[in-house]
Amino acid sequence: MKNILTSQTKIIIxxxxxxxxIMVFLTLLSPTFLTYGNIVSLLTRMSELGVLAVAVTLxxxxxxxxxxxxxxxxxxxxxxxYSTLLGLPLFFSILFALLGGAxxxxxxxxxxxxxxxxxxxxxxxTMTMVRSIVYGFMRGxxxxxxxxxxxxLGDKYVLGIPLLFIILVLCAILAFMLxxxxxxxxxxxxxxxxxxxxxxxxxxxRTMKYFVYVLSGLLSALAGLLLVIRIRAAIPxxxxxxxxxVITAVVIGGTSIKGGKGSLLGSLLGVFAMFLLINGFSxxxxxxxxxxxxxxxxxxxxxxxxxxxxxxxxLLHRKVRS
Amino acid sequence: xxxxxxxxxxxxxxxxxxxxxxxxxxxxxxLFFSFTTPGFWAVRNFENLSRQIAVVGIVSTGMTLxxxxxxxxxxxxxxxxxxxxxxxxxxxxxxxxxxxxxVILLLGTLLGFINGVxxxxxxxxxxxxxxxxxxxxxxxxxxxxxxxxxxxxxxxxTLIGRGYLPFFFLxxxxxxxxxxxxxxxxxxxxxxxxxxxxxxxxSGVPVVKYKVVVYTLSGFLSAFSGxxxxxxxxxxxxxxxxxxxxxAIAAVVIGGTSIFGGSGSVLGTFFGATLMGLILTGxxxxxxxxxWQGLVTGILVVLAISLDSxxxxxxxxxxxxxx
Numbered sequence: 001m002k003n004i005l006t007s008q009t010k011i012i013i014x015x016x017x018x019x020x021x022i023m024v025f026l027t028l029l030s031p032t033f034l035t036y037g038n039i040v041s042l043l044t045r046m047s048e049l050g051v052l053a054v055a056v057t058l059x060x061x062x063x064x065x066x067x068x069x070x071x072x073x074x075x076x077x078x079x080x081x082y083s084t085l086l087g088l089p090l091f092f093s094i095l096f097a098l099l100g101g102a103x104x105x106x107x108x109x110x111x112x113x114x115x116x117x118x119x120x121x122x123x124x125x126t127m128t129m130v131r132s133i134v135y136g137f138m139r140g141x142x143x144x145x146x147x148x149x150x151x152x153l154g155d156k157y158v159l160g161i162p163l164l165f166i167i168l169v170l171c172a173i174l175a176f177m178l179x180x181x182x183x184x185x186x187x188x189x190x191x192x193x194x195x196x197x198x199x200x201x202x203x204x205x206r207t208m209k210y211f212v213y214v215l216s217g218l219l220s221a222l223a224g225l226l227l228v229i230r231i232r233a234a235i236p237x238x239x240x241x242x243x244x245x246v247i248t249a250v251v252i253g254g255t256s257i258k259g260g261k262g263s264l265l266g267s268l269l270g271v272f273a274m275f276l277l278i279n280g281f282s283x284x285x286x287x288x289x290x291x292x293x294x295x296x297x298x299x300x301x302x303x304x305x306x307x308x309x310x311x312x313x314x315l316l317h318r319k320v321r322s
Numbered sequence: 323x324x325x326x327x328x329x330x331x332x333x334x335x336x337x338x339x340x341x342x343x344x345x346x347x348x349x350x351x352x353l354f355f356s357f358t359t360p361g362f363w364a365v366r367n368f369e370n371l372s373r374q375i376a377v378v379g380i381v382s383t384g385m386t387l388x389x390x391x392x393x394x395x396x397x398x399x400x401x402x403x404x405x406x407x408x409x410x411x412x413x414x415x416x417x418x419x420x421x422x423x424x425v426i427l428l429l430g431t432l433l434g435f436i437n438g439v440x441x442x443x444x445x446x447x448x449x450x451x452x453x454x455x456x457x458x459x460x461x462x463x464x465x466x467x468x469x470x471x472x473x474x475x476x477x478x479x480t481l482i483g484r485g486y487l488p489f490f491f492l493x494x495x496x497x498x499x500x501x502x503x504x505x506x507x508x509x510x511x512x513x514x515x516x517x518x519x520x521x522x523x524x525s526g527v528p529v530v531k532y533k534v535v536v537y538t539l540s541g542f543l544s545a546f547s548g549x550x551x552x553x554x555x556x557x558x559x560x561x562x563x564x565x566x567x568x569x570a571i572a573a574v575v576i577g578g579t580s581i582f583g584g585s586g587s588v589l590g591t592f593f594g595a596t597l598m599g600l601i602l603t604g605x606x607x608x609x610x611x612x613x614w615q616g617l618v619t620g621i622l623v624v625l626a627i628s629l630d631s632x633x634x635x636x637x638x639x640x641x642x643x644x645x
Contacts (some may be wrong), residue, residue, distance in 0.1 A: 111624065115631045120394070120449045121571070121581050125623040128568045132616025139613065244457050247450075257450060287468070293461035300454040304444030 011254035015269040022276045030283040038279070040162055044154070046275050047164040048073070048226040052239075052246045053253075053267040054168075054175045055219035060250060061179070062212045063192035063259025065119040068108060069220040069246060070239030071130035072101045076224035077234035078134050081143030090147055098221045104130055105217020109210040127243070134236050143234040154229040164226055168268075171219065176264050188212060192259025241292070248299040249274045257303060344577060344593040348600060355604040362607065369485060373554055375599035376488035379592060380547035381566055382573035383499050384434075384540030386591040389574050390503070391536050392516045392583025393448035397437060398544045398570055399563030400459035405430040405545035407463045410472050410558040419478055427545050433459060434541015438534035456567070463560045473557035483553025491550065492592075495543065499588045512536060516583030565616070572619045573598050575626040582634070598622065 026033040052069050059066045076097040083093030104126060111122045156163040179185035187208050190198040199205045220239075228234050251257065252273065253266025278291045355362045381398050388395045409426030437455055441448045482488070503509035511532045514522040523529045544563075552558055571581075577594025579586025601622070602615050 111628070115628045116635060117627055117631050118581060120447070121627060122624070124568065124571070125620045125627075128565075128616045128623075129620030132614055132618075132620065135613035136611055136617065139611070241457075244453065247453070257446070287465050289461040289464040291461075292457045293465065296454040296456070296458035296461065300440060300444070300446075300451055300458075303446045303450050303454075304440075 012263065012266050012269060015253065015266060015273060019269060019273050019276060022273065022280065026276065026280045026283065029280070033279075033283055042275055042279055043165040044162045044230055046271055047162075047168040048223040048230065049242065049246055049249070049275075050165075050168040050268055050271050051171050051219055051223040051226060052242055053250050053271045054171050054264060055216040055223075056246050056250045057253075057255050057262050057264055057267045058175060058179070058188065058219075059212055059216050060255045060257055061192045061259060061262040062188045062208065063195060064112070064209065064212055064216075065123060065257070066108065066213065066216045066220075067120070067123040067243050068104060068127040068130060069216065069223075070242030071127045071134065072104050072217055072220035073224035073227060073239035073242060074134045074234075074236055075104065075130050076101045076221035077228045077238050078138055078143070078236070080225060080228055081145070081234035082137070084147065085143065085145055090150055094150075094225065097225055098218055101217040101219075101221025101224070102214050103217070105214040105220075106210070108217070109213035112213065113206050113209050138234075138236040140236060142236075144232065146228065146232065146234075151229060151232050154232070164230060167222075167226065171222070172264055172268060179264070184208070184211065189260060192261070194260070244292070244295055244299070245274060246271070248295045248302075251299060251302050344590065344597055348593065348597050351597065351600045351604065355600070355607070359604060359607045362604070367603070367607070371599055371603050372486055372489035373483065373550075374603060375595050376492040377547045377551050377554070378566065378569045378573060378599065379492045379595035380495050380543050380550065382570040382577075382591045382595050383495050383588055384543035385567075385570040386574050386577070386579055386586065386588050387499070387503070387512060387536045388448075388540050389571070389579050389581060390512050390516045390583060390586055391533055392519065393441065393533070393536070394452065394571070394581075395437065395537060395540050396449065396452040396567045397433070397456040397459055398540060399566035400456045400463070401430050401433045401541050401544040402548040402551070402563035402566065403560055404433060404459045404463045406548040406552050406558050406562060407467050407472070407560045409545075410475070410552070411467075413472055413475050413479070413558075419476075422479075423549065426549060427542060430545020430548065431538055431542040434538040434544070435534065437541065438537030441537060442530045442533050467560040469560055471557050471559045475552065475557060480553045480556050483550055483555075488550045488554065491546075495546075496588060496592045503588050508532065508535065513584060516585070518584070568616070568619055568623070569598065572623045572626075575630065576622055578626075578630075580630050580634075581627050582630075 023034075032038055052073070055069060056066065079100045080093045080097040083096050084090075088096075108119070108123055108126055111117050111126075112119050153163055158166055179188065187198070187203045190201070190203050191205060191208050195205060224238060227238050247257075249270035250262075250267045251270070253263060253268070253270035255262030255267060274295065277294065278288075281288065281291050361367060381402070385395055385398060405426045409422060409429050412422050412425065433455070437452060440451050440455065444451060482491070503512060511522070511527050514525075514527055515529055515532060519529060544566075548562070551562060573595040574586070574591050575581055575594070576597055577586065577590030577592070579590060598619070601618060605615070605618065606612060
């Protein structure tokens with residue numbers, strides 16, 4: 001029975017336990033935590049970072065890397081805002097916002113695939129560029145002129161569950177089906193496992209890379225729209241901390257930054273754990289920058305788990321031998 | 323080169339043609355701005371320009387060493403802010419300058435050392451580690467200072483940021499590290515590690531030691547440029563140095579250092595920083611909103627790394643001579 005419990009399932013079980021422990025802790029510390037209002041606001045706020053986490057999980061599994069997610073969020077919000085200001089119908093502003101994200105993803109893919117550049121550096125550069133474009137156009141101002149038909153989505157509930165959270169769940173289910181039930185999913189895993197082997201076994205490596213980066217841009221743009229709906233405005237600083245928060249959450253969830261391994265459920269549980277922590281900090285009235293410090297530390301510790309454990313294991317071996 | 327070592331041998335032996343196109347671009351930019359921008363040749367403008375280049379240039383020098391080993395350091399801006407904000411807390415208490423300055427430099431060195439230890443102990447790309455430490459250092463700075471500026475600061479602290487003094491310090495740093503990279507064992511090993519880490523390890527290069535040294539130096543230089551920034555601006559703000567990592571990476575890759583490590587030079591970075599400073603100052607003088615600077619920096623980075631990558635793709639199959 002032991003081999004049923006893979007490392008993946010172990011991580012997910014551990015995360016569920018951690019989430020539960022934090023929730024119990026917060027319930028004891030703060031009387032307002034376990035109220036319907038707080039839980040709903042938690043789930044709503046989780047939705048956009050959850051969608052980003054889906055994007056990052058896909059990119060990581062394929063062995064890629066995308067730092068531009070946060071900037072694309074702001075970019076899509078900006079496009080939606082300006083389209084609305086120009087008087088375009090809602091459908092087109094949403095379409096253009098999503099297309100904008102896809103174009104950035106395409107640019108990332110072009111640089112990574114055609115010029116064989118490192119995804120780290122490419123997406124760092126596109127992140128800077130896109131953020132600069134957003135700042136340049138918006139000049140630190142927010143756009144609030146969105147139609148009520150869009151904004152009212154943020155107040156809709158289905159069976160008491162916020163609609164934005166349901167959009168996240170739908171995205172996650174679709175991505176899960178893509179990864180587990182289609183040939184594309186198997187290609188993505190193969191690509192991340194070993195690019196050379198994947199290429200030699202007939203995986204269309206280049207096409208798959210384009211697919212992953214464009215999808216990542218598209219999902220980030222969707223996350224940007226969700227943020228617009230939630231806070232009822234497009235802000236130039238949208239998603240400023242997203243790379244740190246989302247990458248940390250995804251890595252906590254057991255997705256390897258080296259590719260070929262990962263789970264969407266783990267990523268979402270990771271995002272949830274992160275939000276519980278951030279929520280807890282604000283309920284306890286701590287400086288919000290504490291969460292940045294803790295996230296950074298968690299990122300290094302979790303990513304380095306293997307690396308930190310290696311010397312210990314070596315030490316144990318030495319002791320056993322002597 | 324038998325026996326007699328002239329100054330130019332020390333300076334330019336090891337500098338290959340890769341740096342010279344940048345000199346050409348610098349010339350083109352100077353000509354362009356001198357025709358299009360009135361007041362470009364004003365003394366005040368050059369003073370300004372030299373100070374701007376100095377702060378970014380010193381950070382970029384540290385970044386060059388890191389990139390030469392095949393790594394990257396995203397935490398430079400946060401280290402800068404941490405050192406001056408935490409070290410500068412002694413200023414309102416009336417501590418003398420000869421204590422404050424060493425403390426600031428020491429803090430930067432310490433944070434760089436922490437980066438180096440983490441990167442060598444944990445088998446994870448330096449980008450992830452420094453993405454983490456970048457946020458940790460910035461977070462600690464914000465928590466301790468609560469976002470409050472330190473101002474006013476005594477006039478002796480602005481001494482280092484006056485006139486052409488920052489540029490003078492930049493030149494010293496550049497010359498020092500040109501010597502280090504081209505003429506010392508440390509420099510040779512930095513290139514060796516960037517050229518092939520496994521191979522260097524097997525040929526007996528103490529890779530871990532040198533990598534720690536490189537990140538420590540990067541931290542030290544970040545803190546040092548922090549001193550100049552404080553001298554220039556006359557106050558200490560905890561948000562200082564946001565986005566410096568991108569500017570430094572830009573100066574490094576524009577200067578011809580390969581982002582894959584193992585090839586490039588400190589002199590190239592100096593030229594890269596100069597070109598960046600010229601372009602950004604020129605744009606500001608053309609009344610372009612500073613918000614667009616990130617776009618320009620990003621485009622320059624993408625162009626530089628694309629050229630480097632094309633060179634590598636074309637050079638495949640032949641012996642690629644490093645350096």
